[in-house]
Structures are given as structure tokens and as C-alpha cells.
Amino acid sequence: xxxxxxxxxIAGLGILIAIAVAVVELFLLPPxxxxxxxxxxxxxxxxxxxxxxxxxxKAGVKVNVIETNGTLENIALVNHxxxxxxxxxxxxxxxxxxxxxxxxxxxxxxYAPIWVFYRSKLGTIRDINDLKGKRIALGFITQGVHNxxxxxxxxxxxxxxxxxxxxxxxxxxxxxxxxxKIDAMFTSAPAEDPLIKKLFNSPNVSVLNWxxxxxxxxxxxxxxxxxxxxxxxxxxxxxxxNNMNLLATTFTVVAQKETYSALxxxxxxxxxxxxxxxxxxxAENEFPADRDVDFPLSADAQNYYSRGGKPFLQxxxxxxxxxxxxxxxxxxxxxxxxxxxxSQAYPVLTQWFYTRRVNRFYLMLVKIEKRxxxxxxxxxxxxxxxxxxxxxxALIKQEKIxxxxxxLLYDLREHVSQxxxxxxxx
Numbered sequence: 426x427x428x429x430x431x432x433x434x435i436a437g438l439g440i441l442i443a444i445a446v447a448v449v450e451l452f453l454l455p456p457x458x459x460x461x462x463x464x465x466x467x468x469x470x471x472x473x474x475x476x477x478x479x480x481x482x483k484a485g486v487k488v489n490v491i492e493t494n495g496t497l498e499n500i501a502l503v504n505h506x507x508x509x510x511x512x513x514x515x516x517x518x519x520x521x522x523x524x525x526x527x528x529x530x531x532x533x534x535x536y537a538p539i540w541v542f543y544r545s546k547l548g549t550i551r552d553i554n555d556l557k558g559k560r561i562a563l564g565f566i567t568q569g570v571h572n573x574x575x576x577x578x579x580x581x582x583x584x585x586x587x588x589x590x591x592x593x594x595x596x597x598x599x600x601x602x603x604x605x606k607i608d609a610m611f612t613s614a615p616a617e618d619p620l621i622k623k624l625f626n627s628p629n630v631s632v633l634n635w636x637x638x639x640x641x642x643x644x645x646x647x648x649x650x651x652x653x654x655x656x657x658x659x660x661x662x663x664x665x666x667n668n669m670n671l672l673a674t675t676f677t678v679v680a681q682k683e684t685y686s687a688l689x690x691x692x693x694x695x696x697x698x699x700x701x702x703x704x705x706x707x708a709e710n711e712f713p714a715d716r717d718v719d720f721p722l723s724a725d726a727q728n729y730y731s732r733g734g735k736p737f738l739q740x741x742x743x744x745x746x747x748x749x750x751x752x753x754x755x756x757x758x759x760x761x762x763x764x765x766x767x768s769q770a771y772p773v774l775t776q777w778f779y780t781r782r783v784n785r786f787y788l789m790l791v792k793i794e795k796r797x798x799x800x801x802x803x804x805x806x807x808x809x810x811x812x813x814x815x816x817x818x819a820l821i822k823q824e825k826i827x828x829x830x831x832x833l834l835y836d837l838r839e840h841v842s843q844x845x846x847x848x849x850x851x
Contacts, residue, residue: 456685460489462499462513465565465594469618470514470676473534473699480695486688494594495568496520503679504528511684512692515719516569516613517674518576518647522720527682530718531692531726533675534700535615536651536707539573541633542624543609544602550609552637554581559608560589562598570613573647573674580644595620602630609633613674616658616705625664635670642672647717649673657705673706675717682723689725783833789813790841797848810848814841 459481463474471492478488491510493499497520499513504525516537522528543550543559550556556578564570571592578584591598591607598610599620614621624630635641642648651671658664678696680689696713703709715722715730722730790813796806817838821831 456511456688457485458487458489459512459688460491460508460510462491462493462502462510464493464495464499464514464568466492467596467620469535469614474514476699477692477695480698481691484691486691493567494565495570496572497567497569500525500528500679503681510681511688512678512680515677515679516573517677517717517719518645519569519572520719525720528679528720529682529723529726530720531678531680531689531696531723532713532715532730533677533717534696534713535676535704536649536673537569537613537676538616538651538653538671538673538706539570539577539648540612540614540621540624541609541635542599542602542612542627542630543633544605545629545631547608547631550631550633553577553633553635553641554583554637556588556609557583558588560591560606562591562593562601562607562610564592564598564611564613565594566592568594568613569674570611573613574611576645577641577672580641599624599627603627616653622658622664625658626662632665632669634667635672638670638672647674647719649675649717651706653706671706677718677720678713679720680723686725689723690729693726693729780833783837786813786817786837787840790837790844794844794848797844803848806848810841810845814838814845817841 461474461477464470471490474488474490478490481488491502493502496515499515500520502508503510503513504527512531517533541550541553541556543556547559561574561578561583563574575590578588591601593601593607593610595610595612595614598607598612601607602610612620625632638648638650642650649672651673653665653669653671655665655668656663678692680692693713700712701710703711715727789809793806793810793813797803817834821834821838
């Protein structure tokens with residue numbers, strides 16, 4: 426092998442290595458950082474995102490928990506082309522999936538009751554209709570509860586024309602309620618949320634029992650009717666004092682369609698670890714679930730639910746390794762499907778090629794011998810025969826034909842010699 430050939434092969438190898446590194450970096454290796462659009466600090470969703478972050482870090486993935494003002498801001502962030510935020514929490518019923526075609530759901534994670542707390546001095550609020558004419562805090566305009574509260578109130582005829590609405594977060598709403606600046610406040614949170622217990626035990630604050638919950642849910646199918654047993658919120662103070670009805674939606678996790686499959690499966694496993702335990706309002710293993718989702722379910726999430734867990738690679742390999750091997754298989758399997766049949770056909774094609782090449786020399790030999798037999802110009806014919814033998818010798822010496830086919834050349838050379846013995850006079 427010449428120096429030029431060596432340099433050529435080294436350069437080619439370098440290019441292949443560079444391509445392989447680029448493929449690994451850009452295509453095969455999953456991200457090691459993740460963004461989650463959560464919600465306001467101190468809320469259930471923000472604290473849940475912190476739990477997710479701890480689990481992600483065990484897999485070597487760093488999580489940036491983004492504080493937001495609620496569902497609509499979360500959707501805007503995760504749907505943004507340049508933000509590249511992978512996951513977000515949303516409240517059921519607050520968004521129209523048709524407006525966000527690039528988002529998919531990973532499933533619901535917990536019930537989110539719609540709580541209505543009001544000033545006790547108003548007397549007993551029998552049902553939602555009794556809030557007409559009152560001063561009502563609906564939550565931040567970017568929160569899911571604001572959208573759901575507005576729909577519920579509108580359904581029973583309570584609007585900004587006959588009542589006063591305030592766009593206040595739950596902490597500000599609680600202060601306004603205690604200061605007699607509003608009459609009632611909407612908030613949504615699981616029953617375990619510390620603020621819910623605080624509100625149940627706040628003096629001069631009462632909670633709506635939702636006696637019309639079933640009727641509302643029959644008209645607005647995004648809501649569930651749940652029962653909160655007596656004493657569930659606070660056993661010591663017996664809160665609530667009686668069994669009460671709850672009107673609830675669910676919190677769900679959404680992701681960008683382009684999110685890595687391995688990252689989706691990692692998130693699904695974390696969702697199971699965090700939410701499979703029973704709560705005040707759901708049974709063990711009830712969540713996460715593939716129901717009550719406002720967005721189409723991700724194909725990876727659907728596979729996770731239907732198969733009852735992670736695929737084989739994600740079960741037995743670390744997160745990054747499972748992603749690497751999975752992507753690599755996507756590349757190698759089609760290549761093998763092409764290479765294997767070719768490898769089987771290669772010997773046959775090679776034999777045909779070289780046999781055809783040798784046969785061309787035999788055709789030349791036949792023509793030369795025919796000219797001898799027909800009495801052609803012997804000097805010219807002899808030169809042709811010598812030229813043919815020289816070409817064969819050159820091929821043998823240059824090893825342009827694989828060693829397994831040199832027997833064809835040696836046979837050809839022997840036949841050329843026999844023709845020379847018969848017709849050429851030394």
C-alpha cells in the first residue's frame with residue numbers, strides 16, 4: 426500500500442469518526458437537562474415539579490422548574506417554538522387542544538377539586554347560584570381555575586354583568602376574603618394541599634358543599650363528582666364536619682411532540698413513582714391515568730399505559746443508554762435489512778463478474794485460434810496471442826482478481842499455452 430493510499434484511508438477514517446460523533450451528539454444521545462413549567466410557588470404543582478426534579482436527578486438529568494402563573498402560561502411556554510420547554514402541568518378543561526397542535530398529553534396525575542370558600546357572615550350558600558351578585562375572586566387569569574370557574578358561573582347565569590369578578594391568586598384572594606374585600610374565592614388544588622386545610626380552619630370562612638355537582642357534571646363533562654368524607658381534611662378538628670360533594674377536574678402533564686421517547690418514558694416512570702400512592706380522593710394506582718386528557722395522548726405514553734410500564738430497554742438500561750441503544754437500533758436494523766440480502770448475493774455476483782471477465786479472454790482466444798485455422802496472417806495472429814498471454818500474466822501478478830478465482834486465470838493461461846504449442850512455430 427502506498428503512502429498516498431494510507432493517507433487517503435486515514436482521512437476517510439477521520440471523516441467517518443467525525444460523522445459518528447455528530448450523530449451521537451445530535452441524534453442518539455438524549456438531553457441531560459429538562460425544563461418543567463409548573464405554577465406559582467407554594468402550590469401543589471410547583472411542589473410536584475420539585476419532586477419530579479429529584480427523581481430526574483437520580484437518572485442524571487438536571488431539571489429547571491419554572492415558576493409560572495398557571496395553566497395558560499404553562500401552555501404558552503411549552504408550545505413556544507424557541508423556548509424548548511419539554512413538560513408542563515395544566516388543569517383539565519382550561520385549554521383547547523385545537524389551538525396547540527404541537528402538544529401531547531402524558532396523562533392525568535391527580536384530581537383537582539374546584540373549591541369555593543366564602544365569608545361565613547353571608548350565611549349558608551346552598552349552591553353555586555347563591556353567589557349571584559357577590560364579589561368573587563376567580564384566580565389569576567392565566568390559571569386553569571379562572572377558566573373553569575368562569576364556565577361554571579356562566580352556566581348558571583352568573584356573569585360580570587350581575588356580579589363582581591376579581592382576578593386574584595389564592596394568597597391574595599384569601600387576604601381579601603379575610604379583609605371583607607370579596608365575598609367568595611375559587612381555587613383548585615388536591616385535598617392534601619396545605620392551603621386547603623388552612624382555609625377549612627380559617628375563622629369566618631365556610632366552604633361550598635356543591636349539592637348541584639352531579640347536575641353540573643352532566644352538563645359539563647370535563648368535571649367529576651367526588652365525595653370528601655367527614656374529617657378527611659383535619660381529623661382533630663373534624664373538617665369537613667359532614668360528608669361533602671366535590672366538583673373536580675384533573676391536573677395533567679403535557680409535552681412537546683418532538684420530545685425524545687426516552688425522556689417521555691423516564692417522565693412516565695417518575696409520574697408513576699410520585700402519583701401511584703393513594704390520596705384523600707383517589708385509590709392506589711388510580712393515577713397516573715390515560716383518561717381526562719384535553720390533548721391527544723402521546724404514542725409513547727399510550728404504549729406505556731397499554732403495556733403496563735416501560736419497554737425492555739428502559740427497564741434494564743440507564744436512561745441515556747436506553748435512548749442511545751434504541752436510536753442506534755432504529756438506524757442499524759434498516760441497514761441490516763439491506764446489508765444482509767446483499768451479503769448473501771455478493772458471492773454469486775462476484776463469481777458472475779469475474780467469470781464473465783475471464784470468459785471474455787476465452788472468446789478472444791477462440792477468435793485467435795479460428796484465424797490460425799483459417800490461414801490468416803500468422804504474424805499478426807501470433808502477436809495477438811502473445812498480447813493475450815501478457816494480459817493474463819499481468820492480471821495474475823497484479824492480483825486484481827481475488828485469490829479464490831485465480832484458478833480461472835491459471836486454467837486460461839494453460840489453454841493459451843496449448844494453442845501456442847499447436848499453432849506457433851518457435
